[in-house]
Amino acid sequence: MRLNMIVNGTDVSAEVEPRLLLVHFLRDHLGLTGTHWGCDTSNCGTCVVWMDGLPVKSCTVLAVMAHGREVRTVESLEVDGKLDPVQEGFAHEHGLQCGFCTPGMMMTARWLLDNNPDPSDAEIREAISGQLCRCTGYENIVRSIRWAARKQASAPQEGHDIAPGQVVSSTLQDAGA
Amino acid sequence: MMKLRLAQPEVLIDINDLSELAYISLEGTELRIGAMTRHADLLASEVAAAHYPILREAERVIADPIVRNRGTVGGSLCQADPSEDLSAVFAALQASVVVAGSGGRRVVPIAEFHTGPYTTAVGPGEVLVEVRVPVRSGAGSAYEKLERRVGDWAVAACGAALWLEGGTVSEVGIGLTAVGAPHFRSVEAEDSLRGQVPDESAIAAAAALAARHCNPSSDQRGPEDYKRHLVGELTSRALRRAAARCVGGEA
Numbered sequence: 001m002r003l004n005m006i007v008n009g010t011d012v013s014a015e016v017e018p019r020l021l022l023v024h025f026l027r028d029h030l031g032l033t034g035t036h037w038g039c040d041t042s043n044c045g046t047c048v049v050w051m052d053g054l055p056v057k058s059c060t061v062l063a064v065m066a067h068g069r070e071v072r073t074v075e076s077l078e079v080d081g082k083l084d085p086v087q088e089g090f091a092h093e094h095g096l097q098c099g100f101c102t103p104g105m106m107m108t109a110r111w112l113l114d115n116n117p118d119p120s121d122a123e124i125r126e127a128i129s130g131q132l133c134r135c136t137g138y139e140n141i142v143r144s145i146r147w148a149a150r151k152q153a154s155a156p157q158e159g160h161d162i163a164p165g166q167v168v169s170s171t172l173q174d175a176g177a
Numbered sequence: 178m179m180k181l182r183l184a185q186p187e188v189l190i191d192i193n194d195l196s197e198l199a200y201i202s203l204e205g206t207e208l209r210i211g212a213m214t215r216h217a218d219l220l221a222s223e224v225a226a227a228h229y230p231i232l233r234e235a236e237r238v239i240a241d242p243i244v245r246n247r248g249t250v251g252g253s254l255c256q257a258d259p260s261e262d263l264s265a266v267f268a269a270l271q272a273s274v275v276v277a278g279s280g281g282r283r284v285v286p287i288a289e290f291h292t293g294p295y296t297t298a299v300g301p302g303e304v305l306v307e308v309r310v311p312v313r314s315g316a317g318s319a320y321e322k323l324e325r326r327v328g329d330w331a332v333a334a335c336g337a338a339l340w341l342e343g344g345t346v347s348e349v350g351i352g353l354t355a356v357g358a359p360h361f362r363s364v365e366a367e368d369s370l371r372g373q374v375p376d377e378s379a380i381a382a383a384a385a386l387a388a389r390h391c392n393p394s395s396d397q398r399g400p401e402d403y404k405r406h407l408v409g410e411l412t413s414r415a416l417r418r419a420a421a422r423c424v425g426g427e428a
Contacts, residue, residue, distance in 0.1 A: 129242065
């Protein structure tokens with residue numbers, strides 16, 4: 001089947017099997033391997049991407065169901081070498097250990113902060129409640145999202161002071177909140 | 178369903194673009210919920226929560242926030258999983274559903290909708306289009322679910338709806354899920370409450386009947402006697418909170 005969609009702002013067109021899942025289309029056809037493929041049953045949430053502005057689990061969306069829609073993946077967070085505050089927060093607060101759940105966690109975090117710039121810890125936990133971290137690093141993930149929220153609140157027009165790959169140290173005070 | 182090979186359709190039709198089936202509205206004495214209404218939208222609906230808080234309470238514990246962005250009310254009902262939450266909710270609310278096909282539309286009482294595990298009254302060439310919940314005064318409702326972790330199917334759950342007139346129960350619905358209750362309902366518990374003042378002893382009697390007359394199976398979520406105990410406890414809690422809401426005792 002022929003499908004067309006916008007992925008991270010770019011028009012994409014491809015001929016795919018009807019049974020192909022969106023997560024596999026992104027990874028295997030487009031080479032966007034930032035989105036991970038985990039449980040395959042809508043439980044773990046590592047495959048979360050945005051479709052038409054809402055986070056969805058891409059292991060439970062057929063690629064052809066995204067035809068004509070706009071998809072956003074974790075690769076879109078970094079812009080021109082500048083990290084998103086959410087990515088900075090995960091770096092500052094050690095929000096990842098093995099990193100497998102990280103892309104889904106960050107895409108959900110970005111959506112949360114876009115819709116609720118000052119979430120409580122309870123709201124953060126609720127937002128990521130459909131996602132699993134088998135390293136059990138939830139405390140640091142919550143701190144990372146809170147860090148990003150503070151960073152955005154203190155410098156809404158800035159927020160990109162870590163280069164990709166840069167090693168950073170962790171303190172809550174770095175958020176300047 | 179397809180990944181587990183429970184369903185192996187030869188043809189799939191994507192109905193996600195049928196946005197005309199995504200709505201929640203109050204029409205006359207009915208709350209009408211379109212089949213393509215996303216769980217997230219029913220959770221957020223003020224009109225639904227104002228009339229029946231059970232809807233918001235159940236939606237809060239259905240799957241997880243990301244899944245609720247995609248999953249639909251109609252999809253959940255038509256999947257007809259024996260542990261599905263809204264089946265118990267709509268059983269308690271004495272809802273009906275509208276099924277459409279090339280021959281027209283028909284209204285099916287929720288008690289006749291589920292014909293068995295994973296099977297419904299929706300025939301070939303038909304589609305569920307709407308759920309209708311009667312709105313009557315004096316109502317109170319609540320949902321109580323125990324799950325092993327966020328997003329899991331219920332170990333057991335109870336939805337209760339009460340309608341009071343002059344302090345006594347004029348109508349009642351008690352929905353149970355995951356415990357083998359016929360049509361997700363406890364008719365025996367409902368019958369015991371009708372005409373009664375919903376005090377502690379009446380609630381305890383109804384809860385005991387609900388526990389006795391369901392048919393839970395022992396599985397990885399727990400043994401049969403544990404689930405039966407849960408049904409009694411969850412039914413008590415749901416009825417207690419529903420009754421408090423009838424008299425405006427709880428927001």
